[in-house]
Amino acid sequence: MLEILETYTPNLLDYSDEFIKSIYETLQMIFLSGIYSFIAGLILGTLMVVTRKGNIMENNLVYQIVDKFVNLFRSIPFVILITALIPVTKKLVGTFIGVKGAIFPLVMGCTPFFIRQVDMALSDVDNGLIEAAQSMGISPLGIIFRVYLKESIPALARSTTITCISLLGLTAMGGAVGGGGLGSFVIRYGHNRFYQDITYVSVVVILIIVSIIQFIGNLVIKKTSH
Amino acid sequence: MIQLIDVSKTFTSGSGTVDAVRDINLNIEESEIFGVIGYSGAGKSTLVRCINLLECPSKGKVIINGVDLTELDEKNLRKYRQKIGMIFQQFNLFASRTIFENVAFPLRYKGINNDEINKKVASLLKLVGISDKAKAYPSQLSGGQKQRVAIARSLANDPGILLCDEATSALDPQTTQSILKLLKDLNKKLGITIVIVTHEMSVIKEICNRVAVMKSGRIVEVNDVISIFKNPQAQITKDFINTTSNFSRIDELIKDNSSIVNLEKGQRICRFDFHGSNTKEPIISNISRKHDVSASIIFANVEVISETVLGSLVVILSGAEESQKSVIQHLKDIDINVEVIKSA
Numbered sequence: 251m252l253e254i255l256e257t258y259t260p261n262l263l264d265y266s267d268e269f270i271k272s273i274y275e276t277l278q279m280i281f282l283s284g285i286y287s288f289i290a291g292l293i294l295g296t297l298m299v300v301t302r303k304g305n306i307m308e309n310n311l312v313y314q315i316v317d318k319f320v321n322l323f324r325s326i327p328f329v330i331l332i333t334a335l336i337p338v339t340k341k342l343v344g345t346f347i348g349v350k351g352a353i354f355p356l357v358m359g360c361t362p363f364f365i366r367q368v369d370m371a372l373s374d375v376d377n378g379l380i381e382a383a384q385s386m387g388i389s390p391l392g393i394i395f396r397v398y399l400k401e402s403i404p405a406l407a408r409s410t411t412i413t414c415i416s417l418l419g420l421t422a423m424g425g426a427v428g429g430g431g432l433g434s435f436v437i438r439y440g441h442n443r444f445y446q447d448i449t450y451v452s453v454v455v456i457l458i459i460v461s462i463i464q465f466i467g468n469l470v471i472k473k474t475s476h
Numbered sequence: 477m478i479q480l481i482d483v484s485k486t487f488t489s490g491s492g493t494v495d496a497v498r499d500i501n502l503n504i505e506e507s508e509i510f511g512v513i514g515y516s517g518a519g520k521s522t523l524v525r526c527i528n529l530l531e532c533p534s535k536g537k538v539i540i541n542g543v544d545l546t547e548l549d550e551k552n553l554r555k556y557r558q559k560i561g562m563i564f565q566q567f568n569l570f571a572s573r574t575i576f577e578n579v580a581f582p583l584r585y586k587g588i589n590n591d592e593i594n595k596k597v598a599s600l601l602k603l604v605g606i607s608d609k610a611k612a613y614p615s616q617l618s619g620g621q622k623q624r625v626a627i628a629r630s631l632a633n634d635p636g637i638l639l640c641d642e643a644t645s646a647l648d649p650q651t652t653q654s655i656l657k658l659l660k661d662l663n664k665k666l667g668i669t670i671v672i673v674t675h676e677m678s679v680i681k682e683i684c685n686r687v688a689v690m691k692s693g694r695i696v697e698v699n700d701v702i703s704i705f706k707n708p709q710a711q712i713t714k715d716f717i718n719t720t721s722n723f724s725r726i727d728e729l730i731k732d733n734s735s736i737v738n739l740e741k742g743q744r745i746c747r748f749d750f751h752g753s754n755t756k757e758p759i760i761s762n763i764s765r766k767h768d769v770s771a772s773i774i775f776a777n778v779e780v781i782s783e784t785v786l787g788s789l790v791v792i793l794s795g796a797e798e799s800q801k802s803v804i805q806h807l808k809d810i811d812i813n814v815e816v817i818k819s820a
Binding site for chain 2: 378382389396401404474476
């Protein structure tokens with residue numbers, strides 16, 4: 251086994267400690283920024299749906315603010331967003347490099363995308379269900395949790411899977427400008443020193459991460475669709 | 477019980493305003509089954525939504541058991557809504573929940589303990605006859621079963637009123653019959669007031685006590701169902717009644733000059749409408765026996781509406797002119813409505 255690795259991936263073995271650390275960092279970034287984005291996206295996405303015209307908590311001002319926020323941040327390419335956010339990141343967490351410095355820009359890059367996904371998922375809930383719940387005297391908050399969110403769990407699982415996978419892409423990009431993880435690892439060795447084995451093995455690892463995310467997502471969708 | 481006073485609802489959209497419901501005054505009595513019929517766009521669904529304020533009227537009062545719902549704040553309105561059940565054309569069941577949980581939905585988070593909820597849901601499912609489906613999901617049910625679940629759910633809070641918005645329009649005729657029968661039973665058993673919105677006169681005929689006919693947002697005619705069938709006033713009401721029998725065919729046949737309605741000299745085509753008490757007299761036999769006039773039936777229809785018989789006949793009379801006239805006079809005397817459609 252070790253012989254095979256020595257033959258085909260000599261460079262990777264030289265940097266195996268760093269490789270393991272990079273994988274760990276990537277997972278850390280996905281996990282932390284994923285959780286923050288999920289919570290922020292779910293809240294703001296739901297807010298956007300229920301404050302839209304004609305909906306249960308119609309409020310044009312709130313709707314417009316969230317909508318414009320999403321449009322603004324979705325139109326900034328992520329590499330530029332990280333750079334633009336440096337002063338804010340530094341103020342918030344004290345540094346703008348490494349995993350610690352990457353989380354905030356990742357959340358800012360990922361959340362607007364997820365807000366749109368939540369918006370789409372929740373807007374798909376049949377208006378008749380909302381009307382039925384209203385006719386039973388359910389409060390707006392009850393309708394949000396017991397109808398909107400509950401009924402769109404499969405759709406939200408799908409959105410979360412897609413968002414998670416695109417977040418993985420963002421972490422790699424973050425690596426290019428000072429963040430840690432597999433992205434920065436591949437740029438440092440695979441790209442700058444042209445150790446191609448490092449690039450290929452990293453791709454395989456990322457492929458495995460994507461497959462696991464997709465597998466979990468599919469499982470949740472299957473369990474919750476009726 | 478339900479009182480609508482000067483209720484109007486205007487929708488404003490980009491291109492202008494639509495008066496969906498105009499100046500409606502209506503009294504619906506306790507424990508009656510009240511129908512609202514009209515074509516699509518007549519405003520009947522909007523009207524029924526004004527009763528539980530799913531649509532807030534632009535003006536007017538909605539008084540239920542003496543309380544004006546339009547004056548209530550959000551929180552109190554929600555409380556009153558729990559006493560007004562509603563079912564829909566598309567059933568509106570929660571796909572992510574089991575049948576049991578769908579019915580339990582209005583009872584949860586109200587401080588009712590689980591045992592009580594279980595008991596209540598079980599009795600509701602039994603009441604609508606689908607106890608065996610408690611663990612199934614809505615997607616596994618047929619349309620009729622889904623509507624039964626929706627009815628059970630709407631009854632969870634023991635409402636005094638049940639609003640039905642085209643509740644049978646998505647169902648086939650047999651299933652429609654069984655759902656209407658269920659509603660009728662519930663009305664009898666629970667004394668619940670039922671308001672039914674429909675575009676099918678057969679639904680009105682089947683279970684309603686009284687009916688309002690709507691056109692362009694207004695009520696053009698309100699009456700008990702028997703009087704409406706016996707003596708419709710507005711043209712639209714007559715059109716609706718025609719949809720329940722084949723009597724409009726006779727007019728078409730006469731217009732097309734069909735051989736069925738070809739008359740020989742001295743014959744005439746008459747329509748007799750009879751009801752209730754005078755249905756017991758054997759009129760056709762008497763016509764031939766007593767007046768020596770023969771009557772050949774070309775159309776006949778008998779309806780039974782809340783145990784009152786309503787019948788219509790279209791016949792070709794032949795015989796001496798004088799005898800025919802005395803037949804017609806005799807029938808009018810015993811309160812049978814006679815209309816001479818064509819004579820030769």
